Amino acid sequence: MRKSLKVCYSVLLALVLIIPLAACGKEEVQKIRVAEVTRSIFYAPQYVAIEKGFFKEEGLEIDLKTTPGGDKTMTALLSNGADVALVGSETSIYVSAQGSKDPVINFAQLTQTDGTFLVSRNKVDNFSWDQLKGSTFLGQRKGGMPQMAGEFVLKKNGIDPHNDLTLIQNIDYANIATAFASGTGDYVQLFEPTASVFEKEGKGHIIASFGTESGHIPYTTFMAKESFLKDKQDTAEKFTRAVYKAQKWVYEHSAEETAKAIQSFFPDTDLELIETVVDRYKKQESFAKNPILDKEEWNNLQNIMEDAGELPKRISHDSLVNTEIAQQVTKK
Template sequence: MRGDRADLALFRAFDADRRRRCLPVGADRAIPVTPVRLRVVEPFRSLFYAPQFVAIHGGHLAAEGLEIALTTAAKGGGTVDALLNGKADLALGGLMRSFELLERGGPRLVHFAAVNDRNGFFLLSREPRPRFAWSALVGRTVISFGGAPTPWLCMQAVLRRHGVDPARVTFIRELSTPDAVATFRAGKADFLEHGPPVVDQLIADGAGHLVASMGEATGPVPFSSFMATPQMLRRERDVFVRFVRGLCRAQRWMSAATAAEIAAVIAPAFAEIGAEIRVRAVERYLRQSTWVGDPMVTRAGFEALQEILLGGGFITRRHRFEDLVDTALATHVVSTMAG
């Protein structure tokens, strides 16, 4: 996996204009001659993961001499399997996957670079509810996102926070996205919790009405981050520093970019989603501060998520921040990057 680093003297012969053409805005280091191939697995394809796609399609990782081989897991938890089986070098996913492994006495998977800081899902109602209150879910049926348990666990936490017993709500949790949409359209559920472009299409069709942003309702939590085995992080430390630096450049670029600019850069990853819906989804995510400005996974966010997992019974004991998070890479990158 390691690649040869370029002799910096070679690049001193390049003129400034050529270097500007080769590097993304803000890049300040030379490109290694031989790209290093990194195998990355994502849990599912989502606009929620825009920073990953800006890093790839915006050229920020290529500027670090990294060639990304991105695959999408075939099932929930497939990211964990890929890491433990050696089929991926790093994975994008939720901290809850690492909590779950430790809870079962399994191996550690360490999170080292944050991608988003909010729940990325939204709650739709089949009926307009201009004065929506969480008590409206009592006695109703809610279709939860079936690809991961964290959205459902966050929903439970939000309900309890508003004095609603989750046991008084009927949840449908295991449907695929097509089945969830079909069930909702057929009137077999009162609410649907999902992300874009599903929510945007249902709203556009008049089949659903937005009543709550789960990101705003849940509050800041490290919802998704990059993770790897401790062995991989130790063995390929230099390569992972380059990956985190490329991601950080993408995050800084996004902090100053418009929704239209972000939507345009990530378009190659979402060919099936129209430009208007892409822009609308990105705008919604920007409004609620979904994406972090740097790759630091914070202790405060970790503890907030741990409370949600404990409250929902997903874990039965507390786990140490240091066992699941490595902040050294992000700290080094943030402290040494120019601009």
């Protein structure tokens, strides 16, 4: 009996000693609520970071929600419904112009070009931008970055979008592709994968890239309130490091491998189509190669907004961009 008691005490003592040691060795996982403006293959590195466990390696659990539209995404961030927002950098400028005691700061860039393509109804063998003159062009919603980048490119190529062609901008984003498929417009500005689907189905032909033409801009970035970045700088650094790992992974692996990695985020999209889109964005370097949003990109963004008459006021790079976190991550 005494021998049995001794064994029981020994087992209990071992458990008492082991459990605290195990608890000490386990790092607490922190949940980060991310609101993305839309679900898009354009954001492939974000999904790679989740799927390949790069966030998990940093002790982070990502609660990803799609909040359609820049206004809804920013509302989620400002109302504390999200910790981090993935949205166009222009939204941080709009919020700042309205006045905020806790400004929204861009801290990690995900995409660095516009993501739309010029699609023609008829096949064009030798395309030149002046062919759009006199045509009907189905553009994006007024005030949005796709529309501003689109008009910037047209002007860059000597076309006045409001006089040299018939510009249609009163169709909701979700219905633009349907309107073109139904016969509206000679040309349309479309995101992927719709542009590639139209080409595959013979409904249109991709003839130019607005992303290539408009140059590098902070098209989509991760942003958070200034207070979050100050109070949880270590968390922001871990988050950015995971993003950077994914950015490198995408450029170090084939479009096919990336497509397979992110397929679960697009269950209704054919794997071959995902690969086509990833390859197209990768070749024109739409995916940022690192999370640093530099001054040149920031100024290019504001130039495009100003040219479109949508810039409330010019705001310095230092005011709404934090590059310290990204620079620290990339140096390591």
